[in-house]
Amino acid sequence: MNHFDYRDGDLYAEDLPLSAIADAVGTPVYVYSRATLERHARVFRDALSILPRVHIAFAIKANPNLAVLNVMAREGLGADVVSGGELARALAAGMAAEDIVFSGVGKQHHEMIQGLEAGIGQFNLESEEEGIELAEIAAERGLVANCALRVNPDVDARTHAKISTGKAENKFGVPIDRACTIYSNLAALPGLKMRGVAVHIGSQLSELEPFEEAFAKVGALIAELRAAGQTVTHADLGGGLGVPYKAGDVFPTPEAYAQMVARATEGWDVTLMFEPGRVICGNAGVLLTRVVRVKRSSNQVPFVIVDAAMNDLARPAMYGAWHDFDAVAPTGEKMTAHIVGPICETGDTFAMDRECDALAPGDLAVFRTAGAYGATMASSYNSRGFIAEVMVDGDKWAVVADRIVPEAISAAERVPDFLKD
Ligand SMILES: Cc1ncc(COP(=O)(O)O)c(C=O)c1O
Numbered sequence: 001m002n003h004f005d006y007r008d009g010d011l012y013a014e015d016l017p018l019s020a021i022a023d024a025v026g027t028p029v030y031v032y033s034r035a036t037l038e039r040h041a042r043v044f045r046d047a048l049s050i051l052p053r054v055h056i057a058f059a060i061k062a063n064p065n066l067a068v069l070n071v072m073a074r075e076g077l078g079a080d081v082v083s084g085g086e087l088a089r090a091l092a093a094g095m096a097a098e099d100i101v102f103s104g105v106g107k108q109h110h111e112m113i114q115g116l117e118a119g120i121g122q123f124n125l126e127s128e129e130e131g132i133e134l135a136e137i138a139a140e141r142g143l144v145a146n147c148a149l150r151v152n153p154d155v156d157a158r159t160h161a162k163i164s165t166g167k168a169e170n171k172f173g174v175p176i177d178r179a180c181t182i183y184s185n186l187a188a189l190p191g192l193k194m195r196g197v198a199v200h201i202g203s204q205l206s207e208l209e210p211f212e213e214a215f216a217k218v219g220a221l222i223a224e225l226r227a228a229g230q231t232v233t234h235a236d237l238g239g240g241l242g243v244p245y246k247a248g249d250v251f252p253t254p255e256a257y258a259q260m261v262a263r264a265t266e267g268w269d270v271t272l273m274f275e276p277g278r279v280i281c282g283n284a285g286v287l288l289t290r291v292v293r294v295k296r297s298s299n300q301v302p303f304v305i306v307d308a309a310m311n312d313l314a315r316p317a318m319y320g321a322w323h324d325f326d327a328v329a330p331t332g333e334k335m336t337a338h339i340v341g342p343i344c345e346t347g348d349t350f351a352m353d354r355e356c357d358a359l360a361p362g363d364l365a366v367f368r369t370a371g372a373y374g375a376t377m378a379s380s381y382n383s384r385g386f387i388a389e390v391m392v393d394g395d396k397w398a399v400v401a402d403r404i405v406p407e408a409i410s411a412a413e414r415v416p417d418f419l420k421d
């Protein structure tokens with residue numbers, strides 16, 4: 001069931017017409033469906049219930065909005081965080097500290113202290129150097145940090161190069177052939193309790209084989225570690241399961257993913273941890289926008305200029321990503337157009353030569369599948385401010401992030417005294 005669907009020719013979010021949100025808060029605006037977020041969390045959790053011991057940590061980089069995190073916490077999910085800011089959000093949303101995993105290659109000293117003092121469940125260490133630093137911080141405070149060592153399995157995730165993280169040349173994790181030595185070195189340090197291994201080979205994976213290849217290597221490593229006398233009670237298999245961005249695209253289901261995991265991890269005897277992001281929230285959000293102008297004067301193919309831009313939704317400009325684009329009140333007519341934003345860069349293009357609903361100035365439209373890596377990657381480029389976020393729940397709705405106007409951003413800037421004479 002799709003919670004962003006047409007009723008009598010108008011696009012709804014659950015039981016609310018999107019036009020009502022546009023009228024009330026203006027455009028552009030992100031709109032999330034609570035029911036979709038819940039359904040995706042449940043489908044993922046239910047699929048994984050075929051596995052013996054499971055912990056799911058929502059990768060909050062995908063959508064760190066506090067209302068979204070609140071839904072995740074209510075569904076019993078923990079959080080995968082990559083900064084002190086994300087850690088604070090997870091705690092503020094009511095996630096238990098022990099359900100929080102801290103990933104990332106560049107955890108800073110103060111962030112390690114923050115994680116330790118909060119009593120988070122696990123640090124995923126990405127280098128020996130990081131482990132040594134964390135051990136010192138923990139030992140100084142008489143604390144012990146539960147840790148997993150993230151390994152780089154040198155597997156091609158067959159996704160966009162910029163979001164592929166498991167090839168040897170990528171910055172993530174330690175080379176898997178050095179992992180046993182590094183794990184053993186770190187396990188000998190006071191302040192650390194090495195309890196597992198972690199792997200995450202990339203995002204928006206459209207096939208299960210790369211996961212399975214990586215997990216097979218992790219399985220061999222677990223055997224090697226145990227043979228070397230190390231304790232391994234946890235294996236964090238990361239996130240990465242992709243979602244369809246184009247109507248009609250078919251992706252592996254969470255059930256198929258879970259069956260693959262069951263096969264790949266048979267006999268591991270560990271708690272399996274997962275860090276899904278996009279698969280939970282990607283299709284739970286749209287970016288609602290209004291057509292500013294249709295420019296036909298300069299080209300054979302018209303430019304549909306919308307009020308959203310690359311600063312609001314960076315994915316098309318950054319990765320050439322496709323987002324389905326539909327009118328909120330389609331007439332039935334179609335057009336072929338370049339869909340662009342107002343920013344002064346040619347890269348501010350959402351789609352080229354896109355066959356889409358015919359649109360005229362003032363019409364509303366949505367970019368679909370904008371619930372993951374949308375608002376969170378926004379910038380204020382061209383002094384456009386940050387757009388609002390709304391959550392819908394049946395026929396109720398609420399602004400869950402205020403629009404931040406350009407004046408509020410410039411209010412944080414100062415002209416120094418030396419420029420005032
Ligand atoms: C360590 C880690 N875990 C989890 C995720 C979430 O990935 P996805 O949103 O593709 O599930 C990412 C992002 O790719 C990540 O870097």
Ligand SMILES: N[C@@H](CCCC[NH3+])C(=O)O
Pocket residue numbers: 061163203204315319372373
């Ligand atoms: N920002 C990327 C995903 C990054 C995943 C980070 N680990 C995207 O929109 O597809």
